[in-house]
Amino acid sequence: RAPAVRPPRPRTPARSRADPADLADPADPAPARPSPPAPRLTRPANHDAGEGSPATPNMAYMTHALLDELSWRGLIHDSTDPAELRDHLDSGGRRCYIGFDPTAPSLTIGNLLPITLLIRAARAGIGAVTLFGGGTGLIGDPSGKSAERTLLTVEDVRANVARHREIMETIFGRVLAADQIPAFVDNGDWLGGLGLIEFLRDVGKHFPVTEMIRRDSVRRRLDDPDIGLTYTEFSYSLLQAYDYRRLCEDHGVTLQMGASDQWGNIVAGIDYVRRVLRTQVHGLTCPLLLRADGTKFGKSEKGAVWLTADRTSPYTLYQFLINLSDDEARRFALFFSLTDREPLERLFAEHAETPGRRALQRHLAREMTALMHGQPAVDAAEAASAALFSGDVKAIGADLLSDVFADVPTVTEPLARLAADGGWPVVDLLLATGLASSRRDAREHLGNRAVLVNGDRIDAEATVTEKDLLHGSVILIRRGRREWRVARFT
Structure with missing residues (x-):
């Protein structure tokens, strides 16, 4: 069980449905405490204003243990001002967070990268918070997506959150001490009760549309007439910004981390928290985990590598x-x-x-x-x-056998073939599995001692019977060094 987060600081209770007369006017004078300066962002001169574009932060000032570690590993893609971030973390007692939207029942190897960021932060003495998107998962983040997401049901999102928490608790428990394990928070706890009028006045008021449409993820979708962008996804960054505000207010979080395609959303959240809470917060992103062809290791991408055994053994x-x-x-x-x-x-x-x-x-x-x-x-x-x-395949257990030979061509044959008097000739087995093109071809391979059945080298006169079945149903055939076939009998 994750440790409880520190007690929240006093805050005004959220209103589920507010009377317009009770809402503060956003144009009212701000409190006397001055607003901190806008965060200085580390970007080269030619850096694109959108999220996810390449950046090489100047890491000369990043001397904090976590920042040193991330810098050496090439894990800092963008950040707010390095010197300010260093001083902030060095002052101690800091907390960071990363958000995970439950858009699938499992997590992929791409999600493992931010998970390890939380582990590194916890090991460096920074309090870590894992934010599950029980609310934002009902919307879907358009960042890095070329098409509208399919909306999930409330039940599916809740089930996914529970599964994601189970996965992370297991991983954290293997490498972190009990007092280092990140706290778990669900943004559905506050987004579910946020009224529309309150959202538009308290959040939407601080987001100029002209700035929002300049982001890469928004601009790409708007420029494609066949896809476009709905208001639902367009408003996602506002919800993420509100998350940062609530985590800052309730849990003292002052650093948001994430993948580089989240940079635009993170910067928007930093600016929003600065405006509303009159406090300075920070952001840092790591590179996306990309395949050789430049595509993400994401949940919706083909060939995903999953973190659970039911999807990737x-x-x-x-x-x-x-x-x-x-x-x-x-x-x-x-x-x-x-x-x-x-x-x-x-x-x-x-x-x-x-x-x-x-x-x-x-x-x-x-x-x-x-x-x-x-x-x-x-x-x-x-x-x-x-x-x-x-070649000693008999040593492979039944549970593992299907995983080991999952990509090997398989044929299914009636069990009666093995029950015939004297068994089934291996010549016929080679023909049935496609390891030989003719009886003559099969005999030639067998004569060259190039065929193994269940790891045993056999000759042209051999047969297979029910006694040769591995785990009661399978025979494994290998021709040469690499050509495998599976014969399954039912």
Whole structure:
């Protein structure tokens, strides 16, 4: 169970439905305390005003432990003024947050990057808050999307929030002390009771439309006549800004972090909090996790790598990481590995000397699989990999067998074939599975001792019977070193 957040500071109770006569006029004079200066944003001169565009912050002043760590790993894409952020964090007692919208029942490897940001912050002594979008998840963030999101039901969003919390509690519990685990907050608790008139006057009043439509995510959608942008998604950034205000008021949060496609929303929230609360807050984004083709590792993208075993098995995750290219493995290690800098740099040097050993990929596969699924899952994945490499497939358990051979061509045959007198000739098995084009071809492969059934090398006269079934239903055939087939009998 996550530790309770510190008691909220006194604030005016929210009004579910306000009488217009009771609402303060936004034009009324502000309190005597002066508003702090607008945050200075770290961007090169040619930086696009929109979110998600490349930036190289000047990290010379970022000496706080967290900022040093993020800078070395290349995890700072944009930030508010580095010197001010350093001083702010060095003053102690600070809290940060990252928001997660529950748009799917699980989370992807792309979501793991902000999750590890929270872990790094907690380890650096910064109080971390995980914000679930029980309210904003009903709307959907247009950032980085080329089409309107499908609206989820309230029941689906609540179920997704519960599942996301379970995933994060498990991950945090594996690597953080009990007093470091981030607090969990749901913005549905306040957005659900926010009246329309109150929202338009207290929030909407502070957001000029001319500034909102300059953002990349909005401009791209408005420029496409076939897609466009509804008011529902257009107003999303206002809700995210209001979240920052509530977290600042109720939980003392003064740093919002997120992926680079959130930069526009984060800046809008910083400005809104500064205007309304007369206090300075900060923002920081990390790069997006992109594939080689430039697409995101998102929940709606094809081929997503999920954090739960029901969608991406531990073995599949392990193999995905083992098979990363050297460049990808280095980037993933910097982004995701919780290994300290010195041992990680030694690992980089070792890998550079003998890349064929794939030491970096193996370290990454072990660490990340353990983080998401636990050490027993790592042990099982490595045992299955070793069995597959050696050909001793009988050692692979029933639960893991389907994962290991998930992408292998499979044929289904009647069990009666194995019950025939003397069994089913392996020549016919090779024809049925497509490992031979003719009986002559099959006999040639068998004569060359190139065929293995369940890891055993066989000859042209061999047959298979019910005794050869693995786990009561499967026979595995390999021709040569790499050509596998699965024959399933029912």
